[in-house]
Amino acid sequence: MSFENKTVGHTAPPPHLRVSGIHKRFGGVNALRGVDFEVARGEVMALVGDNGAGKSTLMKVLAGAHAANEGQFFIDEAPVNVTTPNDANGLGIQIVYQDLALCENLDVAANLSLGSEPVKSGWGFLPRLLRPLDDLEMEVKAKNAIDRLQVKTLQSVRAKVGGLSGGQRQAIAIARAVGADCSVVMLDEPTAALGVAQTRQVLDVVKRLRDTGHAVIYISHNMRDIFEVADRICVLRHGGNVATWRTEDTTPDEIVVAMTRGLDAGANNVV
Known part of the structure; x- marks a missing residue:
């Protein structure tokens, strides 16, 4: 199904990231069959589907982990x-996997600078890998990143991640x-295995991402969370598009039927 930039009585925002006709094959398995997908800045687009629908494959294609x-x-x-992942990074596309890939033995500031640690000036006679780290700049960068998302429950950027x-x-x-x-920020099941209070914190961060003009792709099986944060919902099934709904125009039951039976859910409200 191809996307249109307008809906009945509404005009959809212009897409920031858009893919068209994406196919991905693994040997004889067609994991993605001509998928179309888009997300705008200042929008949370939920990507949903049953197991094997193609969500994870599409996410990895968008992140450059798999080449279409x-x-x-x-x-x-x-x-x-x-x-490649470098292509995606260069275009401003980042993915937060479910396992988070954080180093528990390091503090928050070190984790936020991991792979791009600032070094002190005046040590140019040494190879970069041997120069001392600029801990102050690292701390300032971490505080700025935390403040942008208004994470109020974190007491210090020097706290060890293992204790969070x-x-x-x-x-x-x-x-x-x-x-x-x-x-573009892609979130893979960000509230899985979290308690009520922790889930609330993450959903508030997702909303803040939208408010700061990011294009957010939200992958989840939790319909309650989806309907709280998503502006639109894209349903995949058997590696292909079913439809995309504005969240305000659909219901969790309709989305579940679309995931399991396709357009039997009815397409009157689709984008």
Whole structure:
């Protein structure tokens, strides 16, 4: 199904990231079959589907972890190439995987600078890897990233990640992505296995991402969370598009039927 930029009685925002006709094959398995997908700045687009629907594969294609066999990528309607993670990073596309990939033995500031640690000036006679780290700049960068997302429950950026709650860790992983000056943030099941209070914290961070002009792709099986934060919901089934709904125009039951039976859910409210 192809996307249109208008809905009945509404005009959808212009897409920031758009892909068209994405195919991904693993041997004889067609994981994605001509998928179209888009997300705008200042929007949370939920990506849903049953197990094996193609959500994770599409996410990894968008992140450059898998190269698509066919299809086109666009940023602000300009064609771009995404075949590696470096391509995606260069275009401002960041992904926060479910396992978060945080180093529990390091503090928050070190985790937020991991891989791009600032070094002190005046040590140019040494290779960069041997220069002392600029702890003060690292701390300032971490505080700025945390403040942008208004993570109020974190007491200090010098706290060890291993001592943080699940919600705080998820917020730190999101802040690390935002700190990379990204415009697209993909979140893979960000509230899985979290308690009520921790889930509330993460959902507030997701809303803050939208309010700061990011394009947010939210992958989840939790319909309550989806209907709280998502502006639109894209349903995949058997590696292909079913439809996309404005959240205000649909119901959890309708989305579940679309996931399991396709367009039997009815398409009167689709984008």
